Amino acid sequence: MPESVKVGVLNDMADFSDLDDNTPIPGDVTGWLEREIAVLRDAGRFPAEVEFIHAYGLGLPSGTAEAVETAYRQLADAGVSLIVGPAIGDNALVATPLAEQLRIPTINWAGAERARGRYMFHHQVGSHEDESLVIARHMAMLGCRRLAIAYDISPIGTRHLKYLESEARILGIEIVAKEGMSPLADDAAALVDALLEGAPDGVVYLGLGVSAPAVAKALSACAWPGPNIMNTAGLRGYHGTFAHDCDGWFYIDMHSDTNTTLQAQMSQLGAPRQQALAVAKGHDLGRLVAEGLARATDLSREGVRIGLEQVKWLPAAEGCEGTLLGFGIQDRGALHGRYLVVRQWLDGETREVTA
Structure with a gap:
């Protein structure tokens, strides 16, 4: 046996x-x-x-x-x-x-x-640590030099923020605005208004992803024209309406077509x-x-x-x-x-x- x-x-x-x-x-x-x-x-x-x-x-x-x-x-x-x-x-x-x-x-x-x-x-x-580096480097590749960041007030969001800020300094990227939010927030209009006051050329979301559609919808309502990127919160796009709510967003994934x-x-x-x-x-x-x-x-x-x-x-x-x-x-x-x-x-x- x-x-x-x-x-x-x-x-x-x-x-x-x-x-x-x-x-x-x-x-x-x-x-x-x-x-x-x-x-x-x-x-x-x-x-x-x-x-x-x-x-x-x-x-x-x-x-x-x-x-x-x-x-x-x-x-x-x-x-x-x-x-x-x-x-x-x-x-x-x-x-x-x-x-x-x-x-x-x-x-x-x-x-x-x-x-x-x-x-x-x-x-x-x-990875709370590795993703933030990839995000900063991708935005730098796109020519962004002024980033605004929406982040969950949670161990996930704040850890991502710490590493993104560190890599941004190395790359010569200025963080012109950063606003924390509840990980369960469903309205981000005021937060997005505050982010855009810094005149960024790129917007980043960092967190678990439940609050990400609220940020995306508020940016769309403002007709924000610049590039957006989020961490692996974007994996939520494989379910429900998330992908359409966050249409056009770059994000970090775990699989490659190659x-x-x-x-x-x-x-x-x-x-x-x-x-x-x-x-x-x-x-x-x-x-x-x-x-x-x-x-x-x-x-x-x-x-x-x-x-x-x-x-x-x-x-x-x-x-x-x-x-x-x-x-x-x-x-x-x-x-x-x-x-x-x-x-x-x-x-x-x-x-x-x-x-």
């Missing part, structure tokens, strides 16, 4: 109490984990049975940090050897000290570079172009989990931590061609290389921007 292991999936984007048995759960990555584990099982590399344990805690900004902590401890009490999640940077920061305290290897798929540690591994779905690993996965799945991001992200996260388990010295928490450290130099489906996936003894960032891609929403479609 092969050994078995429990893997916890922490979902910080859904309030499970409001969902019935027939409702798809937002942010559930279990299917991707199962898919990549099955690949290794078929190859004879991982015969153990995997039991997935789910915990739900609606985290920040709509929920609370306490809900995330409760969900994390629920998985710990269930005896899991690995936890996958959270997905939002603010909540990954909440979970990191718990991973260290309870010594449970955990892979968060958020943007918080600070959410790393001996037991907290980080699959970067964006990535052959991604194209191979898309072909295998018969997936349409609109699902490229989901496929890239799901494949890479699933592969990290599957390879970490397969390379573990044993399926205890310590064994899985060591196994994750042995995952190295795998071709990533995310990022530009040549991006690599893996960890190391003191390396907790999964993606290496040009994993951030500038794209633009135009007429509801995402288009890659080349330099």
Whole structure:
């Protein structure tokens, strides 16, 4: 009888109490984990049975940090050897000290570079630190020298702002206005008026993205003619009306049309172009989990931590061609290389921007 292991999936984007048995759960990555584990099982590399344990805690900004902590401890009490999640940077920061305290290897798929540690591994779905540099350099390439910034008053927004301001100074870009807002704001008219008083030649939004359409609509109402860019908040364009609300905006994405690993996965799945991001992200996260388990010295928490450290130099489906996936003894960032891609929403479609 092969050994078995429990893997916890922490979902910080859904309030499970409001969902019935027939409702798809937002942010559930279990299917991707199962898919990549099955690949290794078929190859004879991982015969153990995997039991997935789910915990739900609606985290920040709509929920609370306490809900995330409760969900994390629920998985710990269930005896899991690995936890996958959270997905939002603010909540990954909440979970990191718990991973260290309870010594449970955990892979968060958020943007918080600070959410790393001996037991907290980080699959970067964006980066509060790296994205801001890419944004500043792209705006400089467009000829912008005077930027106005709208940012969420949250760990995500303020962290992005710090790194954008630092890179702007290096590039000789002046920040002529910056205005903070609630991450849940639905009206940004007064904020945009204040931003435009600085006579910028480019506008930046930094945050989780819930408030981004309000900024975009207010700029459109003012007939603002200049370029706009946002961080990976723009990934919300894959759902609902966000892409149309933010039409014309540049944003940071995680997938490139040039990535052959991604194209191979898309072909295998018969997936349409609109699902490229989901496929890239799901494949890479699933592969990290599957390879970490397969390379573990044993399926205890310590064994899985060591196994994750042995995952190295795998071709990533995310990022530009040549991006690599893996960890190391003191390396907790999964993606290496040009994993951030500038794209633009135009007429509801995402288009890659080349330099």
